[in-house]
Amino acid sequence: MRIVAIANQKGGVGKTTTALNLSACLAAEGARILLIDLDPQANATSGLGIAQEDGGSLYPCLIGQYSVTDVIRSTRIPNLSIIRSHQELAGCEIELAQAGDHLTRIRDVLAPLKTSGHFDYAILDCPPSLGVLMTGALAASDELLIPIQCEYFGLEGLSKIVQIVPQICESGANPNLTIEGIVMTMFDSRMNLTQQVVNDVRTVFTDVVYQTVIPRSIRLGEAPSFGKTIVEYDPGGRGSLAYQALATEFLTRHRNS
Numbered sequence: 110m111r112i113v114a115i116a117n118q119k120g121g122v123g124k125t126t127t128a129l130n131l132s133a134c135l136a137a138e139g140a141r142i143l144l145i146d147l148d149p150q151a152n153a154t155s156g157l158g159i160a161q162e163d164g165g166s167l168y169p170c171l172i173g174q175y176s177v178t179d180v181i182r183s184t185r186i187p188n189l190s191i192i193r194s195h196q197e198l199a200g201c202e203i204e205l206a207q208a209g210d211h212l213t214r215i216r217d218v219l220a221p222l223k224t225s226g227h228f229d230y231a232i233l234d235c236p237p238s239l240g241v242l243m244t245g246a247l248a249a250s251d252e253l254l255i256p257i258q259c260e261y262f263g264l265e266g267l268s269k270i271v272q273i274v275p276q277i278c279e280s281g282a283n284p285n286l287t288i289e290g291i292v293m294t295m296f297d298s299r300m301n302l303t304q305q306v307v308n309d310v311r312t313v314f315t316d317v318v319y320q321t322v323i324p325r326s327i328r329l330g331e332a333p334s335f336g337k338t339i340v341e342y343d344p345g346g347r348g349s350l351a352y353q354a355l356a357t358e359f360l361t362r363h364r365n366s
């Protein structure tokens with residue numbers, strides 16, 4: 110099992126939309142996916158139409174109460190399981206911060222899954238801050254997938270998150286973290302700036318940037334309010350096609366690496 114963190118410390122760039130819909134499209138391709146909602150906002154959980162529950166998140170595992178297999182739930186989508194979030198996860202930022210091993214707790218909790226053979230990929234939806242949960246997620250991950258919005262301030266955030274990778278590697282917690290990819294989101298062909306940002310990011314980060322660009326689409330914004338993935342809510346629409354293409358590109362990258 111490869112662990113892939115979907116992270117960017119900047120808020121509202123499409124992390125959750127990507128975690129949800131990439132997970133669903135990978136599952137449709139036959140990959141066995143565990144989506145882990147690590148954001149106390151629980152947007153990925155509610156976006157899938159799944160109820161939150163006290164003690165249902167990774168939190169009790171992180172404080173040693175449960176093992177990770179106790180909190181995994183299957184979903185209505187074949188091949189897609191989830192570890193839900195709950196507001197209780199916010200407690201990690203305070204409680205775990207005081208523990209000497211806070212950087213490696215998520216890694217240690219997920220360790221049994223790495224060898225169990227139940228899942229091909231764990232996809233981690235990270236919160237938009239450089240706190241204990243996000244740094245712990247990066248310390249637990251093999252790969253980092255960074256969504257950025259096609260706008261100028263999107264680029265600024267990108268340099269910050271890219272700088273975190275060597276810091277995590279040098280911390281000793283995870284020397285092998287790599288940037289799996291950068292995915293450009295909310296592309297709007299009517300705006301010149303968005304094309305310019307895509308070009309700039311490709312110039313600097315070359316092949317790390319996904320060929321697939323996620324368009325700005327009202328449907329993508331609406332789907333989570335119905336508790337549906339985009340392929341359930343608007344099959345055949347632009348958002349569906351984009352996330353299906355992203356999943357195909359993701360799998361091709363992993364087959365070739």
Ligand SMILES: Nc1ncnc2c1ncn2[C@@H]1O[C@H](COP(=O)(O)OP(=O)(O)OP(=O)(O)O)[C@@H](O)[C@H]1O
Pocket residue numbers: 119120121122123124125126127148152235236237294295296323324325326327329330331333
């Ligand atoms: N391609 C898109 N087109 C239109 N709306 C989008 C698109 N991607 C995301 N959105 C909407 O933009 C908002 C932010 O997206 P999302 O929640 O995925 O970002 P996030 O990075 O996870 O945010 P946060 O940092 O708060 O966790 C949401 O309302 C979402 O539905």
Ligand SMILES: [Mg+2]
Pocket residue numbers: 124125126148152235236
């Ligand atoms: Mg989010």
